[in-house]
Amino acid sequence: MTWDANLHTGVTTLAETGDAPPGAIRELTYLEAIREALRYELQRDPAVLLLGEDIGVYGGAFKVTQGLIEEFGEQRVIDTPMTELAMIYAAIGMSFQGFRPVVEMQFADFISTGFDAIVQFAATNHYRWGQAAPITIRAPGAGGLRAGPFHSQSNEAWFVHTPGLKVVAPATPADAWGLLISAIRDPNPVIYYETKYLYRSLKGPVAGGETGLVPLGRAALRREGEELSIITYGAMVHEALAVAADLERAGHSIEVLDLRTLKPLDEAAILATAHKTGKVLIVHEANRTCGVGAEVAALIAEQAFDALDGPITRVAGPDTPVPYSPPLEDAHRPDAVKIRAAAQRLLEF
Amino acid sequence: MTWDANLHTGVTTLAETGDAPPGAIRELTYLEAIREALRYELQRDPAVLLLGEDIGVYGGAFKVTQGLIEEFGEQRVIDTPMTELAMIYAAIGMSFQGFRPVVEMQFADFISTGFDAIVQFAATNHYRWGQAAPITIRAPGAGGLRAGPFHSQSNEAWFVHTPGLKVVAPATPADAWGLLISAIRDPNPVIYYETKYLYRSLKGPVAGGETGLVPLGRAALRREGEELSIITYGAMVHEALAVAADLERAGHSIEVLDLRTLKPLDEAAILATAHKTGKVLIVHEANRTCGVGAEVAALIAEQAFDALDGPITRVAGPDTPVPYSPPLEDAHRPDAVKIRAAAQRLLEF
Amino acid sequence: MELPAELLTRAHYWMRLTRALDERGAFLHKQSKIVGGYFSQIGHEAISVAAGLALGPDDVAAPMHRDLGTYLVRGLHPRRILAQFLGRATGVSRGRDANLHGMGDLSLGLIGFISHLPASTGVIAGVAHAFKLKGEPRVAMAFFGDGGASQGLAHEALNWASVFQLPMVVICENNQYAYSTPLARQMRIEHIADRAAGYGIPGVIVDGNDFCAVYQAVTQAVERARAGGGPTLIECKTMRMRGHAIHDNMAYVPKDLLETWAQRDPIARIEAVLRERGLLDDAALAALLERIDHELDEAQAYAEASPYPDPSEVTQGVYAD
Amino acid sequence: MELPAELLTRAHYWMRLTRALDERGAFLHKQSKIVGGYFSQIGHEAISVAAGLALGPDDVAAPMHRDLGTYLVRGLHPRRILAQFLGRATGVSRGRDANLHGMGDLSLGLIGFISHLPASTGVIAGVAHAFKLKGEPRVAMAFFGDGGASQGLAHEALNWASVFQLPMVVICENNQYAYSTPLARQMRIEHIADRAAGYGIPGVIVDGNDFCAVYQAVTQAVERARAGGGPTLIECKTMRMRGHAIHDNMAYVPKDLLETWAQRDPIARIEAVLRERGLLDDAALAALLERIDHELDEAQAYAEASPYPDPSEVTQGVYAD
Numbered sequence A, B: 001m002t003w004d005a006n007l008h009t010g011v012t013t014l015a016e017t018g019d020a021p022p023g024a025i026r027e028l029t030y031l032e033a034i035r036e037a038l039r040y041e042l043q044r045d046p047a048v049l050l051l052g053e054d055i056g057v058y059g060g061a062f063k064v065t066q067g068l069i070e071e072f073g074e075q076r077v078i079d080t081p082m083t084e085l086a087m088i089y090a091a092i093g094m095s096f097q098g099f100r101p102v103v104e105m106q107f108a109d110f111i112s113t114g115f116d117a118i119v120q121f122a123a124t125n126h127y128r129w130g131q132a133a134p135i136t137i138r139a140p141g142a143g144g145l146r147a148g149p150f151h152s153q154s155n156e157a158w159f160v161h162t163p164g165l166k167v168v169a170p171a172t173p174a175d176a177w178g179l180l181i182s183a184i185r186d187p188n189p190v191i192y193y194e195t196k197y198l199y200r201s202l203k204g205p206v207a208g209g210e211t212g213l214v215p216l217g218r219a220a221l222r223r224e225g226e227e228l229s230i231i232t233y234g235a236m237v238h239e240a241l242a243v244a245a246d247l248e249r250a251g252h253s254i255e256v257l258d259l260r261t262l263k264p265l266d267e268a269a270i271l272a273t274a275h276k277t278g279k280v281l282i283v284h285e286a287n288r289t290c291g292v293g294a295e296v297a298a299l300i301a302e303q304a305f306d307a308l309d310g311p312i313t314r315v316a317g318p319d320t321p322v323p324y325s326p327p328l329e330d331a332h333r334p335d336a337v338k339i340r341a342a343a344q345r346l347l348e349f
Numbered sequence C, D: 001m002e003l004p005a006e007l008l009t010r011a012h013y014w015m016r017l018t019r020a021l022d023e024r025g026a027f028l029h030k031q032s033k034i035v036g037g038y039f040s041q042i043g044h045e046a047i048s049v050a051a052g053l054a055l056g057p058d059d060v061a062a063p064m065h066r067d068l069g070t071y072l073v074r075g076l077h078p079r080r081i082l083a084q085f086l087g088r089a090t091g092v093s094r095g096r097d098a099n100l101h102g103m104g105d106l107s108l109g110l111i112g113f114i115s116h117l118p119a120s121t122g123v124i125a126g127v128a129h130a131f132k133l134k135g136e137p138r139v140a141m142a143f144f145g146d147g148g149a150s151q152g153l154a155h156e157a158l159n160w161a162s163v164f165q166l167p168m169v170v171i172c173e174n175n176q177y178a179y180s181t182p183l184a185r186q187m188r189i190e191h192i193a194d195r196a197a198g199y200g201i202p203g204v205i206v207d208g209n210d211f212c213a214v215y216q217a218v219t220q221a222v223e224r225a226r227a228g229g230g231p232t233l234i235e236c237k238t239m240r241m242r243g244h245a246i247h248d249n250m251a252y253v254p255k256d257l258l259e260t261w262a263q264r265d266p267i268a269r270i271e272a273v274l275r276e277r278g279l280l281d282d283a284a285l286a287a288l289l290e291r292i293d294h295e296l297d298e299a300q301a302y303a304e305a306s307p308y309p310d311p312s313e314v315t316q317g318v319y320a321d
């Protein structure tokens, strides 16, 4: 589509767009699941708006929003100037007037440019003067794509530390769909970390309509096991599952818990798996120090102390920017090999 | 001093300013220790500059820099426009040309306005292209002063999580002096969290000259004990010491470790005290989730697992903005009563 | 154009109330009943009251720390304001936020402000954007100071409002100082309104101590915005007559500058107009001041009798549900 | 004023080298030797080369992703640039940073850029400030685009430079698009240079595809800055002739706009001047292109023969010691 086109502003109804009937299961890529969730909410709720750089006519840097401006018009899919701080502030202002803006950061790395609007304003209004700010910020994050230090960041811990925000990080197309819808409907500011690496590399079943909703704050047990729990999120869920399958062949029984929501953490699920296996391995791409893994470890060390049969172990991105060159990025990024080695050590403890 | 005054630009020498002779010990408030450290470095090294809003003619919102523009001139004590982002970027640019700028945030709360400059630029240059950025950012933080959500923040965890930065948080006048000088001389960007609460309420001995230097990355054992370790920093060190003294009267032996540097953490000291007492209580004012305490707990749970005789316990600011009203702020802020209760539970474990 | 008598009389009441409430706050601070900081707005009454009065009931404003008059005009009762200053459960922010921070109430079209200046400009751009998207004839108003003008957000929000041609009015309160920093150290231009040209929007300069001038300029901008004409930046020239906050003795402000501006006191000026038009005499003024005093006595009594928030509720309300 | 023949000839070499290196990069990307993104700068050669040549050896520049010419002119060898593109240990950032990011080397007066636009404007304000404080007759130069112009930092840094009257030259590369966003959706003014008035500094508009015009404007600004006259904002009007990055087919750009600008190709224009002045003919051009091709062959061979960084060093160098 080009800028010359006459963008219509009408709202298409569900029936017209040939969606799957409610409840039917479709195979979608992770990226398609995000797009379809946006479409679903745009169709369902006229208060939902999309805001972002290059998200309309261009369809977004990753084409997540492709086709949406044609379908919903430029009143609802709004191409903005390159100005993250004003964009997030503006989204909050819109939310004060009944809208449910979904803001796309072109990369999660640029969320720091709008930081004040998120941590100082969005996060505090309800506590201070009872005003909800229902905005969703989509942050395409994480690495593995040879994109270097400014297009590979996993900076979720900044927001997990900040009260007043919610943070989610789906690992599957079904969760990408279900968590995005829940995020948009939540009356609080939610940062939605989507994993660029999975956009087109991961396909999976997505239940359409309301049946596919995933509540915020609920982890998912991806695999049951007895000897060791891997607690993780995002792309690392798949690495963890590969390790679990591999170790099963070696006779081990590994549980994999996908956190899905990073704030608020599903403390019950975390403590339950720690109690069950007594050995916990936490995995994430984000830098190790003060990452989400530290909080999970601290929580377990405080509240499931009695259950532990081995040191709570973390496999995380080392404390460096994410380097570009393939050998360096591979050395940096946790993967099945690194996870397996740590799991092995913990199993033998 | 007024803006009409003719600010001289000369550099005064040590002898002229009536400083204590090297090595002599003076009694200074926490605030005076910061000011004297700035003076000492301004005198010693012509590359040292101060930048900030209202730090010159006015002497700073807390009068930390009072008198320095008169002594060093407006070429070295630079009043800036109200523009944290440009200020920190500019400081980095100056550091690339041999200066050692010390930037004052008027309150730590406003550091988020300059966030990009710190986490994206200052923190990454050396890793990416080998260029050091020796800037120090002074961030007057923490609460207890009825100053409300925007003048009471303890946001150090954002920076502890970010690779490429160092973070310090002195608890005593001696450390305020010694860590500030080390921060200024360090070739890396350092965030120096000073505790407003202690500015005038705490006085203590400060060794002048080079003898008083405190190296970055080294914790201080404030009190030796056998039964339980309280690991903390900032104003909470004093609350912890009060609790330790109190519990001693009840027959308990409590160790208190003051972290002093939050990044890099003194892992050896943390693990040593955990090994020694087997019971760890971590205390900080900052919000609990993903705070520095989480990292300390995770570190111990991973590397001193065998030594633990009880759950690693945290007493921290709850996950809310810091409220203004005295009863609310008191409920929010950790203090001796809350720390004592947690210590008691842990002792009895 | 002469403003209607009724409007002037009303404005006079609000300006006097604003000042009296401000002085009451300073007094309570002196008595240590208000702890923490306290910001005086003396000298800003014409701006905050005129801006408030130029808005309609469905419009929305995001005032800042020297816009006490706007809060009052939009219906925030002095009771709730004094209870806020005293950290009581009945204060606007229920004891959560300090002094003029967080004094928001959307039922009155007021957004609670945060320290990080000029946040109001950003959020108001979004409010105005919402009005435009909904096709509602409503206007959103932001305030920022000469200090706030240096912040990147002022630029981003003005550009945003211009690109989307939003119904937004931005009041720049140029009171010559940002804390201790004089205008000439904040920027190297004389008129902040000159920056409007960089966004392709009108920039208006007005005497911020002249109620009538401010009212007319703001009314025009509000009408323009409401009619779809897009945003306007209005620079009100004024002077901060007290320190930055109550602890600040303003040693850095030349005495003669303060004296010059004392001659231009906005309340004295509106009173001169009222007297000239036969709308005010000594007796009427005395009666008004007494009425205001009574109102504030009652409000103070209410505030002082109000309970503190219950500390067990400290963690409540972080999230909406 | 006619520019000296020697200068024009030199500039022509750099512009041709810039374009050839850019095309070489695109080719290596097509061959999947460069992974990740790749930014073409075609159309920007006059700006980046003129800006680079207008600086003295002790000056400092912070170029961005379409300023390949500036890097070259300041002495960054194509070997190190191609090794950078290929993620090799011999690249400018030793494999740590991607494409044109992080291509800094202060010994050449170059600052390594980060994605967060317009960071260069902020850091260069500090470099210029350092020059001023030290009393050194040096100039610092920043670049930002029409998209970067919307960011708060552009405003803050220009204001900073103006308040402190710094020896700083800011080149705004207005190439009509920021990614897919056309100028009219980025701002509602025609000339970004008009914003200079809001800082009380000169704003200059120049044809960014005319080497001579850019060179003269930048030289004047550099001289002004060096003489203590403070900062200048120079808006170079140009067109981004390729997609935002290599994956972008630019469907959103009207074809006739590209055709119009193709007629104004900066290399064709400097070659027309050279031919007119008898400084270039077909044979000389062919020889030049061949020489450049050889240079780049050699550089590419060096880059491809270079080792990747040792993965065991991944955590090294986060901190200086």
Ligand SMILES: Cc1ncc(C[n+]2csc(CCOP(=O)(O)OP(=O)(O)O)c2C)c(N)n1
Pocket: B053, B082, B084, B106, B110, B113, C066, C115, C116, C117, C118, C144, C145, C146, C147, C148, C149, C151, C173, C175, C177, C178, C179, C240, C244
């Ligand atoms: C981003 C940010 N930095 C610093 C401060 C601290 N501060 C509070 S008010 C103020 C001065 C504001 O000046 P101005 O905008 O002119 O408003 P005025 O107080 O003069 O009305 C400063 C520096 C702040 N509130 N926000």
Ligand SMILES: Cc1ncc(C[n+]2csc(CCOP(=O)(O)OP(=O)(O)O)c2C)c(N)n1
Pocket: A053, A082, A084, A106, A110, A113, D066, D115, D116, D117, D118, D144, D145, D146, D147, D148, D149, D173, D175, D177, D178, D179, D240, D244
């Ligand atoms: C703060 C920030 N937000 C978003 C981006 C993503 N991004 C990279 S380049 C670009 C467009 C930049 O346009 P412009 O400044 O005009 O430079 P050009 O690419 O046209 O040379 C965008 C949006 C970024 N780099 N920085």
Ligand SMILES: [Mg+2]
Pocket: C145, C146, C147, C173, C174, C175, C176, C177, C178, C179, C240
């Ligand atoms: Mg002011």
Ligand SMILES: [Mg+2]
Pocket: D145, D146, D147, D173, D174, D175, D176, D177, D178, D179, D240
């Ligand atoms: Mg551009």
